[in-house]
Amino acid sequence: xxxxxxxxxxxxxxxxxxxxxxxxxxxxxxxxxxxxxxxxxxxxxxxxxxxxxxxxxxxxxxxxxxxxxxxxxxxxxxxxxxxxxxxxxxxxxxxxxxxxxxxxxxxxxxxxxxxxxxxxxxxxxxxxxxxxxxxxxxxxxxxxxxxxxxxxxxxxxxxxxxxxxxxxxxxxxxxxxxxxxxxxxxxxxxxxxxxxxxxxxxxxxxxxxxxxxxxxxxxxxxxxxxxxxxxxxxxxxxxxxxxxxxxxxxxxxxxxxxxxxxxxxxxxxxxxxxxxxxxxxxxxxxxxxxxxxxxxxxxxxxxxxxxxxxxxxxxxxxxxxxxxxxxxxxxxxxxxxxxxxxx
Numbered sequence: 001x002x003x004x005x006x007x008x009x010x011x012x013x014x015x016x017x018x019x020x021x022x023x024x025x026x027x028x029x030x031x032x033x034x035x036x037x038x039x040x041x042x043x044x045x046x047x048x049x050x051x052x053x054x055x056x057x058x059x060x061x062x063x064x065x066x067x068x069x070x071x072x073x074x075x076x077x078x079x080x081x082x083x084x085x086x087x088x089x090x091x092x093x094x095x096x097x098x099x100x101x102x103x104x105x106x107x108x109x110x111x112x113x114x115x116x117x118x119x120x121x122x123x124x125x126x127x128x129x130x131x132x133x134x135x136x137x138x139x140x141x142x143x144x145x146x147x148x149x150x151x152x153x154x155x156x157x158x159x160x161x162x163x164x165x166x167x168x169x170x171x172x173x174x175x176x177x178x179x180x181x182x183x184x185x186x187x188x189x190x191x192x193x194x195x196x197x198x199x200x201x202x203x204x205x206x207x208x209x210x211x212x213x214x215x216x217x218x219x220x221x222x223x224x225x226x227x228x229x230x231x232x233x234x235x236x237x238x239x240x241x242x243x244x245x246x247x248x249x250x251x252x253x254x255x256x257x258x259x260x261x262x263x264x265x266x267x268x269x270x271x272x273x274x275x276x277x278x279x280x281x282x283x284x285x286x287x288x289x290x291x292x293x294x295x296x297x298x299x300x301x302x303x304x305x306x307x308x309x310x311x312x313x314x315x316x317x318x319x320x321x322x323x324x325x326x327x328x329x330x331x332x333x334x335x336x337x338x339x340x341x342x343x
Contacts, residue, residue: 009176009185023183031180034156034188041158048161049135054148054334058166059155061192062175062185065244065268066168067202069116069292070215070317072152075166076124078328079148084335085126087146089137090117091153092130094269101131101140110296115269116152118295134160148335155196156187163334165196168213170245171204198327203248211327214318217252220311223294223301231313232257238284240277242266242293249290252313260288274300278307286311 008015040046056075060066072088079086092102095114104113104121113130121128127144131137134157138149151157155165169175176185193199199210206212219228231253239260241249246265253260261284266272272293277300281287286309289297294312301307319327 010173027180027183050161051138055162056150056164057162059153060168061188066170068168073123074317076126085147087127087141089134089151090130101129101137104128115292166198167196168200171201211323215315216318218314223310234286236284237286237288238262239288240264241290242270244268
C-alpha cells in the first residue's frame, strides 16, 4: 500500500486520479490546517515555548525521510568540534516510552525511543531527549549543560520557537505532485522554503539557493562482530531498507560495486520481525541494511546469537568547505546573542 501511495505522489500513477475525488478535498482541509498553525506561530498567538539556548530545527516540508538524521549528526559533530555542547530533541516516532520526556542512555531501546534518536545517541554521544511535545524534551536537556539544541524533524511543530530552520530536500524526488497530503507528500507548500535559513539538497544537483549534500558511505560493518569490509567483497547478498526512500540505499550499494541478488524495501520506521528477516537473509549469503535499520536489528540478534552474516552501511553527510563555514558562522552568530543558559 505504501508503495502505491508513493507512486501516486512521486510518479503520477493513474490510480492517483481515480482517487482524486476523495483525496483532493482531504488535502485541501490539511492545507488549511497547516496554514492556520503557521499563522498562529507567526503572530505568536500559539504562545510557543522560547528556550534559553538557541534552537535549530532540521526538518522538511514533505512526508517521509529526506536525509534529516545524517544532517543532525553532522551538525552535532561540527558543533562539538567547536567546543559547544549540543543536545538533540525528537518526537521519538516509532517508539513507545512508558513516560515522557525520555532522556536516552546506553540501555534505551528503539522500542522505547524510536530508531533515529537511538542512532543519533549512539553515533554522537550527545544528550538526546524525546517527547511528543518537543518543548518538554528541551527542558529535560537543559540541566545536562546543553548550550544549543537541535531538533530532529519538527519544522511544523510550532509550539517550539526556533532560531534557525534547515529544510532537507530529496534531490531526486523533490516535492512530488505538489499537493498536500494525503493526495500528495506536502506538509507545507513549497513557498515555505522562502522563510527558512538553509535549504539542503540531498543528492542530485542543488538548485540556486540550495546547499548540496552528499551521503558518503563507509565500509560495511558486521552487526555481531564489528568487522569491516568493502561493500563489493560480499557475494550473493540480499539488501533491505526501512527508510523514507529505500531505493537510495540500493542505488548506493550499486555505486559501490555491490549488486544484491534481491532488494527488499520496507516502510520507514518499520518494526522488524526476526522470522521475516531470517527468511529474507536465507535468500542469499549476507543481509545488508542501513545503519538506521541496524539499531533495531541488534536487539533481534540477541535472540539468535549464531547469526553472523548481517551487515550495515554507515553514511556521513558531506558538504563543501564554503557551505560548512557559512552554516557554522551563522550558528555562532546566533549563539553569541544568548547569555549563559539556565534551566
